[in-house]
Each structure stands twice: as structure tokens, then as C-alpha cells.
Amino acid sequence: MLKINQEKITEEIKKELMGICPFGAFIEGNNGLEISAACKMCKLCVKKGPAGIVEYLEEVKETVNKDEWKGITVYVDHLDGKIHPVTYELIGKAKKLAKITNHPVYALFIGKNITDKAKELLCYGVDEVFVYDFKELEYFVIEPYTNAFEDFIQKIKPSSILVGATNMGRSLAPRIAARFRTGLTADCTVLEMRENTDLVQIRPAFGGNIMAQIVTTNNRPQFCTVRYKVFDAPEKIARASGNITKMELDNNKLVSNIKVLGITKKEVELDISEADVIIAAGRGVKSEKDMAMISELAELLGARTACTRPLIETGWFDSRLQIGLSGRTVKPKLIITIGISGAVQFAAGMQNSDVIIAINNDPNAPIFNIAHYGIIGDLYEIIPGLISKIKLGDSLVKAVV
Amino acid sequence: MNTIVCIKQVPGTTSVEVDPGTGVLKREGIEAKMNPYDLFALETALQIKEVKGGAITSITMGPPQAGEIIYESFYMGVDEGYVLTDRKFAGADVVATSYTLSQGIRKISNYDLIICGKQTTDGDTAQVGPEVAEFLGIPHVANVGKILNIGKDSITVQMNMEETLEIQSIKLPCLITVEKDIYTPRLPSYKKKIQTKDKKQLNYLSIKDFTDSNEQNYGLNGSPTQVERIFPPEVSKEKIMLEGTSEDLSEKIFSLLVEKKFM
Ligand SMILES: Cc1cc2nc3c(=O)[nH]c(=O)nc-3n(C[C@H](O)[C@H](O)[C@H](O)COP(=O)(O)OP(=O)(O)OC[C@H]3O[C@@H](n4cnc5c(N)ncnc54)[C@H](O)[C@@H]3O)c2cc1C
Numbered sequence: 041m042l043k044i045n046q047e048k049i050t051e052e053i054k055k056e057l058m059g060i061c062p063f064g065a066f067i068e069g070n071n072g073l074e075i076s077a078a079c080k081m082c083k084l085c086v087k088k089g090p091a092g093i094v095e096y097l098e099e100v101k102e103t104v105n106k107d108e109w110k111g112i113t114v115y116v117d118h119l120d121g122k123i124h125p126v127t128y129e130l131i132g133k134a135k136k137l138a139k140i141t142n143h144p145v146y147a148l149f150i151g152k153n154i155t156d157k158a159k160e161l162l163c164y165g166v167d168e169v170f171v172y173d174f175k176e177l178e179y180f181v182i183e184p185y186t187n188a189f190e191d192f193i194q195k196i197k198p199s200s201i202l203v204g205a206t207n208m209g210r211s212l213a214p215r216i217a218a219r220f221r222t223g224l225t226a227d228c229t230v231l232e233m234r235e236n237t238d239l240v241q242i243r244p245a246f247g248g249n250i251m252a253q254i255v256t257t258n259n260r261p262q263f264c265t266v267r268y269k270v271f272d273a274p275e276k277i278a279r280a281s282g283n284i285t286k287m288e289l290d291n292n293k294l295v296s297n298i299k300v301l302g303i304t305k306k307e308v309e310l311d312i313s314e315a316d317v318i319i320a321a322g323r324g325v326k327s328e329k330d331m332a333m334i335s336e337l338a339e340l341l342g343a344r345t346a347c348t349r350p351l352i353e354t355g356w357f358d359s360r361l362q363i364g365l366s367g368r369t370v371k372p373k374l375i376i377t378i379g380i381s382g383a384v385q386f387a388a389g390m391q392n393s394d395v396i397i398a399i400n401n402d403p404n405a406p407i408f409n410i411a412h413y414g415i416i417g418d419l420y421e422i423i424p425g426l427i428s429k430i431k432l433g434d435s436l437v438k439a440v441v
Numbered sequence: 442m443n444t445i446v447c448i449k450q451v452p453g454t455t456s457v458e459v460d461p462g463t464g465v466l467k468r469e470g471i472e473a474k475m476n477p478y479d480l481f482a483l484e485t486a487l488q489i490k491e492v493k494g495g496a497i498t499s500i501t502m503g504p505p506q507a508g509e510i511i512y513e514s515f516y517m518g519v520d521e522g523y524v525l526t527d528r529k530f531a532g533a534d535v536v537a538t539s540y541t542l543s544q545g546i547r548k549i550s551n552y553d554l555i556i557c558g559k560q561t562t563d564g565d566t567a568q569v570g571p572e573v574a575e576f577l578g579i580p581h582v583a584n585v586g587k588i589l590n591i592g593k594d595s596i597t598v599q600m601n602m603e604e605t606l607e608i609q610s611i612k613l614p615c616l617i618t619v620e621k622d623i624y625t626p627r628l629p630s631y632k633k634k635i636q637t638k639d640k641k642q643l644n645y646l647s648i649k650d651f652t653d654s655n656e657q658n659y660g661l662n663g664s665p666t667q668v669e670r671i672f673p674p675e676v677s678k679e680k681i682m683l684e685g686t687s688e689d690l691s692e693k694i695f696s697l698l699v700e701k702k703f704m
């Protein structure tokens with residue numbers, strides 16, 4: 041709880057506190073300065089405010105017996121048994137985290153006719169796969185999936201649970217977190233384990249402008265979601281040694297108020313999240329006809345084209361080609377950004393790329409903070425030059441061969 | 442068909458920065474506005490009302506001034522509005538926020554459908570909707586991209602998944618979270634503003650109005666997650682800046698691409 045020492049408040053201090061609080065939580069109430077429901081308990085007012093004005097009073101909370109909760113679980117995201125690669129990335133991370141606490145790594149697999157496919161998970165070093173394989177679980181409908189998940193948690197008592205931040209994961213995880221009244225941290229970009237089994241979760245907040253470090257110290261299980269392509273998948277291992285355990289579930293847990301009437305594949309998705317090489321264009325590209333140059337470069341490099349949000353708004357690109365916070369997250373081997381300033385909302389979606397080459401004529405553009413190679417210059421001269429060099433290079437190679 | 446729409450007031454800008462030296466947030470004019478994603482939730486409710494009739498109630502948890510967005514929803518055509526506000530709500534994370542909203546909704550009670558936005562621009566978790574549904578014990582469907590049919594006791598929607606579109610029919614009462622662009626949100630109407638100005642009252646609810654008045658379940662006390670620290674995002678250390686004539690720069694990128702085996 042935060043306590044304000046009203047007697048020490050002056051107009052100046054009031055202003056200072058209001059300035060410090062990022063959430064505008066200080067308001068003038070009947071009894072002086074008050075903290076409103078906008079407060080997020082970041083405690084900046086305690087740490088950075090004038091000394092002795094706002095105090096943090098620790099409250100004694102009932103804590104769980106952490107020894108009763110063991111294991112790091114990865115929820116297996118899949119469509120009809122086809123496992124989403126984010127699952128393997130999470131297994132890789134779970135194995136690293138589990139080393140610190142000497143916990144087993146589990147996978148939770150819920151669906152229909154999936155028991156066979158569970159073997160695949162063992163090849164990535166999972167110690168035990170728990171399978172809920174029932175015909176009622178053919179489609180992702182929320183109640184039976186939540187019930188199966190709940191059953192697993194009650195029987196196995198895992199300490200931490202990692203869920204892929206897919207549409208399914210983002211719908212399912214909160215449902216279960218609420219059922220257990222435990223914490224769920226969305227879209228984590230860094231995960232660390234403490235020896236006392238507390239999972240340290242770091243995620244961007246405020247559209248990526250700040251990072252928040254979050255823990256769930258008094259509750260188990262601890263829950264988080266992680267986007268695809270944030271962590272690396274582990275190598276497959278030759279000799280898998282883990283177990284597959286089939287789980288039972290009462291019939292009444294399988295009923296639902298939802299009927300699935302039909303499923304259609306989306307039209308061939310303009311999916312850039314899988315691309316190895318991406319050429320991203322921004323507002324530095326002045327007109328639609330200049331896109332020909334960008335496309336040509338992309339074609340020469342076998343790359344996909346993508347863009348920042350303003351170019352979606354102009355209608356030059358399909359909205360699925362937008363990178364960033366409100367677009368796709370990508371992690372290609374190479375991304376070349378062309379005329380992009382590098383606003384945090386954009387950077388949030390691509391800063392984990394292996395190699396970032398940025399072309400921008402403004403030496404102060406924030407994109408240069410995250411680029412591995414910053415090219416300060418005019419894209420209208422550099423790109424045509426690059427294109428002709430690649431073409432020339434190609435013909436030289438051909439001539440030699 | 443009675444609908445409740447959950448809406449939130451968010452900072453007008455997300456351009457805050459942390460001063461790396463002091464760790465203090467640098468903030469420019471922190472104006473507040475309605476979470477843009479919630480406009481789509483409101484529009485969905487209004488579209489349904491146009492076809493099926495009934496009343497729309499908007500609800501928000503936040504400081505008293507969050508009432509501003511409830512008024513804004515009135516100007517779009519919402520019938521009634523609730524602000525859940527209490528000092529004890531301070532420091533709420535997703536669980537505490539969702540639980541508070543569920544208590545407020547239980548108080549309002551008369552609903553068939555609850556609509557939430559896809560996510561907020563400040564919390565940005567997309568978790569509040571599903572958690573509210575769980576606390577109310579009703580089914581939910583997230584990522585709804587289309588409303589296909591509204592029956593007497595069920596609603597049929599199209600759910601947007603990564604690779605598929607799924608048509609689901611859900612029994613009422615239920616909760617849906619809607620995608621941005623499901624409908625184009627209307628602007629607040631000046632006429633409605635004049636009409637409602639002094640007639641419409643906001644309903645304020647606090648812990649003492651809820652069936653569960655145990656303070657331990659709200660705000661910081663009811664929040665399992667704790668923010669340990671906030672800090673500015675890292676900037677990559679390893680970087681090479683290249684300047685020169687355009688000709689040189691083209692050449693350098695070219696050799697780089699060859700060296701890194703991208704060609
Ligand atoms: C909640 C929220 C979510 C958002 N989500 C996203 C998101 O997901 N994705 C996204 O991209 N944006 C997003 N945005 C928008 C984001 O804040 C920026 O506005 C946007 O990314 C900027 O795009 P840009 O870099 O193309 O344009 P600008 O910022 O205008 O930058 C253009 C750059 O081109 C350079 N330039 C100009 N001419 C040349 C030339 N001849 N040669 C070389 N360089 C040149 C300029 O120096 C400048 O740096 C979001 C915003 C908000 C508020």
C-alpha cells in the first residue's frame with residue numbers, strides 16, 4: 041500500500057509527484073493529494089519522489105508453499121495436431137530455466153488424435169508430455185480446453201507455465217489464470233528464473249517505450265505468454281528419453297456452450313513472420329511508383345517486402361505486411377529498413393532480427409540505435425546503385441561460370 | 442438483446458521515455474482518451490442494437506475522470522453507463538481489473554452479451570476480456586472478426602485464428618472480444634451530445650456496492666503480479682555506422698550482403 045504523508049505536502053511537492061507518476065494517478069481529493077485507481081504500483085513516486093513523502097507499506101500476504109509446485113510446463117499450440125513452432129521455442133527456453141531450479145520440463149497437449157504426435161515433442165528434450173486426447177477436444181472451444189488445463193494443473197502442480205502468444209494462447213491462458221487467480225504476464229520478451237522458483241518476466245509496456253519486470257511471488261502457477269520468434273528453438277536430440285502420459289477427464293468437463301459450425305483455411309496468408317529476408321519500406325519512400333525499386337531489390341535478394349504503419353494507411357500495402365506492435369513480429373536472418381525512422385512501435389516488431397541494416401538520411405533517426413549496420417544516406421541514390429551492383433555481380437558470376 | 446461494453450480510458454499518447462540516468466519517466470502532456478480498440482466494441486454493440494433492439498450499457502474501471510469516456514459513449518448512442526471507481530482499486534493488474542469489472546457487471550446483471558475491445562494501448566494484454574468471462578462463469582470467444590447471426594439464445598460469430606477462420610455459435614449470455622475493423626466506428630454525434638448533456642447520469646460504483654466487499658480481492662491486494670522495476674529498452678551495442686558517397690554506400694551494402702552470404 042502507498043501512504044502519502046499529507047502534512048509534508050507542499051504545492052511544489054504536489055507538482056513534482058504529479059510529474060513523476062507516468063499514469064497520472066495523483067489527484068486532488070477532499071483530504072489533500074490522493075492516489076486514484078489509475079495507480080499501477082510502479083512505486084516511482086517512492087523511489088524518485090522527494091524523500092519521505094510517499095511511503096510503501098509492505099503488507100503481509102499469505103504465500104503459497106512453493107515446494108509443492110514443480111516443473112515448467114509448455115502449452116502445446118497446434119492446429120489439428122500440427123504443432124506451432126512457438127511451442128519448440130518455448131521448450132528451448134523452459135529447458136534453460138529448468139536448469140536453475142532443477143525442475144522437469146513438461147508439455148501439455150490438448151486435442152483430438154494427437155497422442156502419436158506427442159513423440160515429436162520428446163525429440164526437443166521434454167521430460168514428460170501430458171496428453172488430453174478426446175474427441176470433444178477436436179476444435180478449440182474455450183470451456184473444455186480450460187477444464188483440461190485446470191485438471192492438469194491440479195494433478196501435476198507445475199510451478200511455471202509458458203504459453204505461445206497466438207490467438208489461441210491469448211484466449212486460453214487468461215481464462216485459466218483467472219480460474220486459479222494467478223498472475224499472467226503477456227508478451228514477455230525476457231524470462232529468467234530465480235533459485236526460489238520465481239519466474240522473472242520482462243515485457244514491453246507503453247507500446248514498447250519502457251520495459252517492465254514482473255514477478256508473481258505469492259501465487260502458483262506463474263503464467264506468461266510469449267510471442268513467436270522471440271526465443272530460439274533447441275536442436276532436436278537424437279535419443280529422446282521422456283514419457284508420454286495419457287490423462288483422463290470426466291465427461292462433464294468436456295461439454296461446451298459453443299458449437300463449431302465450420303472452419304476455413306485463410307487465403308494464402310501474406311505471412312511475413314516466417315520470412316528469412318525482409319526489405320521493409322517506410323515513409324522515406326515518397327510515392328507509390330518508387331515501390332517498384334523496393335520490389336526489384338526484394339526480388340533480387342529473395343526477400344519479402346514489408347512496411348511501417350503509415351504505408352498501410354496510404355493503401356500501398358496489405359495490412360498483413362505491417363511490422364510492429366500493432367502488426368507482425370518478425371525475426372528474419374536479415375532485414376533492410378529503407379526510409380524508416382525506427383519508432384518504438386515499429387522496432388518492437390523487428391528488433392530481434394539477426395542482422396539489421398538501416399538506410400536513412402537522418403543520422404539521428406532512432407533506427408540507428410537498433411541497427412547493426414547504419415547507412416546514413418539517400419535511399420533514392422543508394423538503392424538503385426545497389427540494384428545495379430547486384431545485377432552486375434550476377435552477370436559477372438554467370439560469365440565466369 | 443441487452444449488451445454491456447467494457448471500455449477503458451488510456452493515455453492520449455504512448456510516447457513516454459525513461460530517462461536512463463534517473464529512471465524517471467519523461468512525459469509530455471498526458472491527455473487521456475478512449476482506448477481506440479474499444480470504439481470497435483462500442484460500434485459492434487450499436488450495430489446489434491439497430492437490428493435487435495435492447496439497451497447498451499458501457500462500463501469502465503478507473504479514476505473518476507474516466508467518466509469522460511462514458512459520456513463519449515453516450516454521444517455515440519449508448520443508453521447507460523457505469524464507472525467503477527474506488528481508491529481501493531489502485532494498483533490493479535489484469536486479475537484484479539477483471540474481477541472488479543465482473544463484480545460491476547454482476548451488479549448491472551441484466552445482460553445477454555458482453556463486448557470487449559481486442560486490447561488496450563496501455564495495458565496491451567488482450568487478457569481482460571477472457572478473464573472477465575471466467576469470473577462470470579460464461580463462455581467467451583476472442584478475436585471475433587464478424588457477427589454472422591444473432592438468434593434468440595445464441596450468437597454466431599467468425600473467430601479469427603492465425604491460419605483459419607472458425608465459425609462458432611455461442612449460447613447467450615457470453616462475452617466476445619472484437620477485432621479492430623469489425624465495423625467502422627461512428628463519430629460521437631453533436632445532436633446526441635446536446636440531447637444527453639444534462640439528462641444522462643453516470644452511475645458510480647465502489648467496493649461497498651459489490652456483493653464481494655472483501656478489500657483483499659481488489660487493487661494491489663488482489664493483484665498476483667508485482668512490477669519490480671521499469672527501465673528503458675536496451676539499445677544494441679554492436680553497431681557500425683557508414684557514411685560517404687551514395688556510390689560508396691551501395692558498394693558497402695553489396696559487399697556486406699556477399700560477406701554475410703545473403704547472395
Ligand atoms: C499504439 C500505436 C501502435 C503503433 N504500431 C505500429 C506498428 O505496429 N508498426 C509501425 O510501423 N508503426 C506503428 N505505429 C506508428 C509509429 O509510431 C510510427 O509512426 C511509424 O512506425 C513511423 O513509420 P516510418 O518510420 O515509416 O515513418 P517516419 O517516422 O516518418 O520516418 C521516415 C524516415 O525516412 C527517412 N527518410 C526520408 N527521406 C529519405 C531518403 N530519401 N533517404 C533515406 N531516408 C529517408 C527520414 O529521415 C525518417 O527517419 C504505432 C503507433 C501507435 C501510437
Ligand SMILES: Nc1ncnc2c1ncn2[C@@H]1O[C@H](COP(=O)(O)O)[C@@H](O)[C@H]1O
Binds near residue numbers: 448500501503565569
Ligand atoms: N479498466 C478497464 N475498464 C473497462 N474495460 C477494460 C478495462 N481494462 C480493460 N478493459 C477491456 O478489456 C479489453 C482488453 O484490455 P487489455 O487486457 O488491457 O488489453 C479492452 O479493450 C476493454 O474492452
